[in-house]
Amino acid sequence: RNLKWQIECRADIGRLSAPFLAIYESLIPAEEEKAKQKKLLTLLEKLVCKEWPDARLYLYGSCANSFGVSKSDIDVCLAINDSEINKSEVLLKLADILQSDNLQNVQALTRARVPIVKLMDPVTGISCDICINNLLAVVNTKLLRDYAQIDVRLQQLAFIVKHWAKSRGVNVTYQGTLSSYAYVLMCIHFLQQRRPAILPCLQGMEKTYSVTVDDIECAYFDQVDKLHGFGSRNKESIARLVWAFFNYWAYGHDYASNVISVRTGSTISKQEKDWTRRIGNDRHLICIEDPFEVTHDLGRVVDKFSIKVLREEFERAAEIMQHDPNPCVKLFEPY
Ligand code: CTP
Numbered sequence: 245r246n247l248k249w250q251i252e253c254r255a256d257i258g259r260l261s262a263p264f265l266a267i268y269e270s271l272i273p274a275e276e277e278k279a280k281q282k283k284l285l286t287l288l289e290k291l292v293c294k295e296w297p298d299a300r301l302y303l304y305g306s307c308a309n310s311f312g313v314s315k316s317d318i319d320v321c322l323a324i325n326d327s328e329i330n331k332s333e334v335l336l337k338l339a340d341i342l343q344s345d346n347l348q349n350v351q352a353l354t355r356a357r358v359p360i361v362k363l364m365d366p367v368t369g370i371s372c373d374i375c376i377n378n379l380l381a382v383v384n385t386k387l388l389r390d391y392a393q394i395d396v397r398l399q400q401l402a403f404i405v406k407h408w409a410k411s412r413g414v415n416v417t418y419q420g421t422l423s424s425y426a427y428v429l430m431c432i433h434f435l436q437q438r439r440p441a442i443l444p445c446l447q448g449m450e451k452t453y454s455v456t457v458d459d460i461e462c463a464y465f466d467q468v469d470k471l472h473g474f475g476s477r478n479k480e481s482i483a484r485l486v487w488a489f490f491n492y493w494a495y496g497h498d499y500a501s502n503v504i505s506v507r508t509g510s511t512i513s514k515q516e517k518d519w520t521r522r523i524g525n526d527r528h529l530i531c532i533e534d535p536f537e538v539t540h541d542l543g544r545v546v547d548k549f550s551i552k553v554l555r556e557e558f559e560r561a562a563e564i565m566q567h568d569p570n571p572c573v574k575l576f577e578p579y
């Protein structure tokens with residue numbers, strides 16, 4: 245297995261960048277979509293403020309982290325500064341308010357892992373999930389957005405990887421494959437590891453931004469406009485990076501011993517995190533450390549069946565990137 249990690253990249257990799265870039269461009273949301281999202285957020289703010297004058301609404305997830313493709317739903321967090329609240333009651337009340345304002349398909353899912361209200365706005369056609377006080381998600385959304393400002397190859401790689409994962413059916417957490425958030429962290433980690441590095445480790449630098457959320461200190465260097473050109477000594481093309489990304493996850497990553505960690509800009513050992521055996525439902529078969537909630541392994545959804553599916557998909561993608569005459573077609577073929 246590990247011998248393949250040493251293989252040399254195909255000689256014609258350069259000619260593959262144009263079609264990958266064309267796919268990336270086609271996935272970028274139009275400006276008018278962003279405007280519609282803003283409009284819906286403003287409407288929601290107006291409705292929410294009547295009931296909870298001190299509450300705030302934040303966008304998080306792909307609509308705010310720079311990794312959203314066009315026609316995505318939006319994720320909203322309602323922040324209520326009161327530790328006494330009962331989330332279910334707030335969600336039911338919120339659903340009531342939204343329903344009486346002509347929003348459609350309003351549903352309160354109070355027993356979900358992350359309880360939310362779902363709705364669809366008939367004016368903009370946008371669907372939306374609203375959660376309560378999930379501020380860590382708002383902060384990790386900012387971290388991802390800040391990383392995206394540093395080198396455009398992150399956004400390109402992540403769009404391609406997310407598009408691949410959706411096409412191949414390996415972006416379904418309830419089936420034991422990985423979340424989009426996990427794939428983006430895998431891309432960031434991968435670009436931190438290139439030599440020369442394409443991305444820095446923001447949490448390892450001077451802390452210019454710091455908030456404490458749920459007793460977790462979230463701090464890092466967020467003046468990313470000063471980091472423009474950070475990765476410019478590395479000239480790797482997007483096709484070469486896609487090739488190397490899949491090679492890494494197919495043949496290079498040490499699944500038995502290593503955890504990838506954006507927080508440290510490196511890999512750390514499973515031993516060190518005590519992620520060496522199954523505890524409850526956490527099996528740690530592929531380990532991706534959350535940058536702030538460091539006890540959280542984003543690979544914990546993966547089980548002994550889905551790890552096989554995932555690794556076979558990484559190998560399939562690596563093979564296609566190495567040998568297929570037209571990888572941009574084959575890579576994204578529906579499964
Ligand atoms: N999130 C998190 N922890 C997880 C999964 C998600 O904190 N285990 C938060 C992150 O802030 C993430 C957001 O929830 O940005 C949305 O997650 P997800 O749906 O996986 O990512 P999106 O970027 O919204 O991707 P998609 O385009 O597939 O909707």
Ligand code: MG
Binds near residue numbers: 305306317319
């Ligand atoms: Mg989402």
